[in-house]
Amino acid sequence: MTKSDPSSVPPSAPAPSGGGKAWGGVFSVPTDQRVEAFSESVSFDCRLADDDIDGSIAHSRMLADCGLITAAEADAIRDTLEAIRAEIAAGEFPFTAAKEDIHLHIESALTDRLGDTGRKLHTARSRNDQVATDLRLYCRRAIDRIDAGLLELQRAFLGMAQREQDLVIPAYTHLRRAQPVLAAHQLLAWCEKFARDRDRLADCRRRTNVMPLGSAALAGTSLPIDRERTRAALGFAVTAANSLDAASDRDFVCELTFVLSLTAVHLSQWAEEWIIYSTDEFGFLKLPEAFCTGSSIMPQKINPDVLELVRGKSARTIGNVQQLLVLLKGLPTAYNRDLQEDKEAVFDSIDTLEAMLGVAAPLVAGTSFDRDRINASIDRGHLDATTLMEALIGEGVPQRTAHETVGKLVRRALTAGCSLADLSDDACRADYAGWNGSLRQALGASRAVERMASFGSTAPARVAEQLAAWQLRLEAATE
Numbered sequence: 001m002t003k004s005d006p007s008s009v010p011p012s013a014p015a016p017s018g019g020g021k022a023w024g025g026v027f028s029v030p031t032d033q034r035v036e037a038f039s040e041s042v043s044f045d046c047r048l049a050d051d052d053i054d055g056s057i058a059h060s061r062m063l064a065d066c067g068l069i070t071a072a073e074a075d076a077i078r079d080t081l082e083a084i085r086a087e088i089a090a091g092e093f094p095f096t097a098a099k100e101d102i103h104l105h106i107e108s109a110l111t112d113r114l115g116d117t118g119r120k121l122h123t124a125r126s127r128n129d130q131v132a133t134d135l136r137l138y139c140r141r142a143i144d145r146i147d148a149g150l151l152e153l154q155r156a157f158l159g160m161a162q163r164e165q166d167l168v169i170p171a172y173t174h175l176r177r178a179q180p181v182l183a184a185h186q187l188l189a190w191c192e193k194f195a196r197d198r199d200r201l202a203d204c205r206r207r208t209n210v211m212p213l214g215s216a217a218l219a220g221t222s223l224p225i226d227r228e229r230t231r232a233a234l235g236f237a238v239t240a241a242n243s244l245d246a247a248s249d250r251d252f253v254c255e256l257t258f259v260l261s262l263t264a265v266h267l268s269q270w271a272e273e274w275i276i277y278s279t280d281e282f283g284f285l286k287l288p289e290a291f292c293t294g295s296s297i298m299p300q301k302i303n304p305d306v307l308e309l310v311r312g313k314s315a316r317t318i319g320n321v322q323q324l325l326v327l328l329k330g331l332p333t334a335y336n337r338d339l340q341e342d343k344e345a346v347f348d349s350i351d352t353l354e355a356m357l358g359v360a361a362p363l364v365a366g367t368s369f370d371r372d373r374i375n376a377s378i379d380r381g382h383l384d385a386t387t388l389m390e391a392l393i394g395e396g397v398p399q400r401t402a403h404e405t406v407g408k409l410v411r412r413a414l415t416a417g418c419s420l421a422d423l424s425d426d427a428c429r430a431d432y433a434g435w436n437g438s439l440r441q442a443l444g445a446s447r448a449v450e451r452m453a454s455f456g457s458t459a460p461a462r463v464a465e466q467l468a469a470w471q472l473r474l475e476a477a478t479e
């Protein structure tokens with residue numbers, strides 16, 4: 001433990017009368033040290049330091065513009081806050097549970113250095129609107145970082161799709177061989193999911209990008225402030241219109257945590273699929289060795305632990321959503337101290353997603369398909385049955401009849417232990433009197449893929465269009 005490590009806040013020294021607290025005046029006895037230890041949040045909200053300082057600099061500049069402090073005082077506050085920022089970044093700033101949270105730490109350090117000038121910073125502000133502002137700034141930055149991470153992951157999937165463009169793989173429903181698809185089509189499916197996640201993040205960012213500062217404790221202030229200036233300085237899109245709501249609204253925290261949990265669920269599904277595809281039994285994928293680990297007892301093992309941990313870590317992000325919704329459900333209007341419990345959940349989800357994305361993109365970039373093994377077994381499982389049925393429909397056979405007819409042909413092939421293409425014309429005519437040689441054009445996995453046509457299908461031409469569209473879309477995307 002170092003004096004600047006906020007995760008192990010030391011117990012406070014006996015406090016002077018009033019406890020030396022921001023609210024000392026009315027109290028005649030100091031806060032019990034057990035209460036300090038119980039109620040401190042600096043051990044986790046210390047990560048809001050940069051946002052707290054940004055908020056305070058904008059607030060003090062606004063106070064000066066409105067004549068509530070002088071320009072020189074605002075300059076001194078800004079310079080001193082920047083010095084405090086540097087000390088925190090360098091690990092030289094002392095943290096103590098006696099000063100409950102990061103907001104009080106920074107303000108009291110300011111006051112220690114500037115005296116009365118520092119004591120003016122909290123004019124027309126409360127910690128309620130302050131913490132709401134800080135958390136919004138923090139979440140807004142996190143959204144942008146995670147969005148950039150998702151973009152990188154999409155680029156990795158697109159790169160792999162471009163490399164594997166012509167490869168035909170089996171696709172599954174119920175984890176049973178269903179129809180053949182292009183590997184690129186399968187990989188672009190992940191790009192779609194992560195695009196929706198990015199869209200949800202952008203939407204959540206809109207509601208996060210709202211400025212609560214100046215709502216003060218809950219009622220606003222009688223002082224002549226200009227919230228528009230603070231909003232502009234902090235780059236928020238709008239100023240919150242109701243002080244009661246603004247000081248306690250944590251919808252954005254719930255939304256972000258939910259969006260991150262759904263993103264984590266997508267990552268978990270991907271991890272599960274690739275764990276299966278990279279087994280020796282499937283043999284579809286070759287994972288990069290640097291992203292696998294071994295066994296301490298079985299020398300031959302090369303395990304997909306990274307993918308398992310991606311799948312495993314998604315669980316905590318789901319738990320965090322639950323925690324936040326339960327936290328909020330019983331709260332009456334405006335700030336309640338329960339809200340302090342919002343931070344660890346959203347921080348954990350943010351950290352978890354950043355950690356997952358940090359390994360996911362390079363893992364995808366380093367993975368390739370085992371073409372030989374896939375090609376060797378691609379015609380197993382009658383993947384062409386649906387296309388043959390559609391060829392019969394093309395000859396005027398009603399769908400239900402065509403389905404039944406091909407079902408019979410599959411049964412015939414199963415009995416003979418062969419593929420549909422191996423059945424003789426005579427055998428086929430026994431189930432479908434109109435059987436002709438041209439129907440053979442529908443057989444075989446590659447042909448089944450080539451015959452696809454509809455928009456959104458795995459048809460080579462459609463997939464090529466999608467690859468080009470994704471290329472343009474991801475090139476144009478900004479981080």
Ligand code: ARG
Pocket residue numbers: 041045100101127128131335337339340341
């Ligand atoms: N540490 C508190 C939190 O995270 C800051 C706001 C405290 N406000 C108050 N009135 N006690 O929510």
